[in-house]
């Protein structure tokens with residue numbers, strides 16, 4: 001049965017969610033959208049996209065509704081989450097995608113005030129009930145305890161699934177992770193000194209002229225998702241590409257392994273339990289090649305390095321909007337289920353592969 005979702009924040013992630021859901025109507029229904037922009041702007045933003053092109057279906061507006069194909073979507077324009085009446089539209093799961101309400105208690109108002117049943121925050125969050133990364137630890141979801149969940153970030157999703165394969169197959173310790181992230185909407189075209197929402201003044205520097213180091217806690221979150229890895233060192237850089245990002249995991253395995261062994265292990269995972277979550281592409285890849293790829297991580301076997309002391313390094317690419325939005329919808333489907341989740345349910349091969 002289709003899960004009814006509500007989207008708070010119709011930006012890069014929000015619009016990706018609707019585009020993906022429109023391709024899978026039997027799995028996901030976007031019942032409602034809240035964004036501070038007026039409905040004609042929401043329609044415009046859906047129809048035309050600088051990266052993904054025109055929306056395939058028809059889009060029009062009616063009072064209080066965005067009409068997508070023949071499907072009316074309730075729309076509101078509330079700045080405060082507590083004022084959004086999700087229950088009126090029969091919303092099961094809200095995907096909190098404004099970037100403004102990443103605190104678990106704030107996001108919970110979608111349930112306590114709006115009447116939704118569950119919330120997925122589209123980012124790393126403060127005090128969620130659980131951090132669930134699809135393919136890495138989503139099977140720890142407990143419907144009785146987890147109402148507000150965070151899948152961490154797009155980078156953490158890509159890193160976690162690579163690290164999980166290495167950890168499960170070879171043991172992995174002394175881990176270092178690197179993310180090179182495409183430009184984000186909050187970055188500035190020219191140097192800006194006024195945005196103090198991020199501590200590091202370098203993050204206010206012009207996005208298109210520099211590689212910006214970012215003290216993002218991605219590594220910490222990977223070790224929350226996969227506690228067996230222990231503490232993780234990490235590097236994180238924002239770069240001037242419009243979309244398409246890079247994740248690298250390095251560390252030491254329990255025994256020396258060859259690059260071929262590592263690549264075979266990841267290929268098996270991509271064809272088996274992590275189908276749709278890891279994609280495997282032997283062709284020489286650059287970041288734009290990952291555009292519209294629905295996986296959390298497009299594994300690049302040419303990036304694998306190993307050494308005689310057990311050192312290992314692997315590389316993957318990810319569409320930071322599209323892959324992550326697919327995982328948000330995977331989580332929404334899991335959380336939106338009304339029946340108890342039996343042991344082992346929700347494994348990657350049992351959902352629509354590489355889609356929702």
Ligand SMILES: NC(=O)c1ccc[n+]([C@@H]2O[C@H](COP(=O)([O-])OP(=O)(O)OC[C@H]3O[C@@H](n4cnc5c(N)ncnc54)[C@H](OP(=O)(O)O)[C@@H]3O)[C@@H](O)[C@H]2O)c1
Nearest residue numbers: 009010011012013035036079097098099123154185320321
């Ligand atoms: N983009 C990515 O690659 C990516 C990947 C993973 C996770 N995320 C995370 O996902 C979240 C959203 O990112 P995004 O890139 O989609 O950002 P975005 O494009 O700026 O989208 C946010 C949307 O929410 C709207 N909004 C702002 N305040 C609001 C409010 N109070 N109520 C309702 N709507 C409001 C914004 O309107 P205005 O534009 O008018 O402010 C915008 O339309 C962030 O936490 C981000 O870190 C993003």
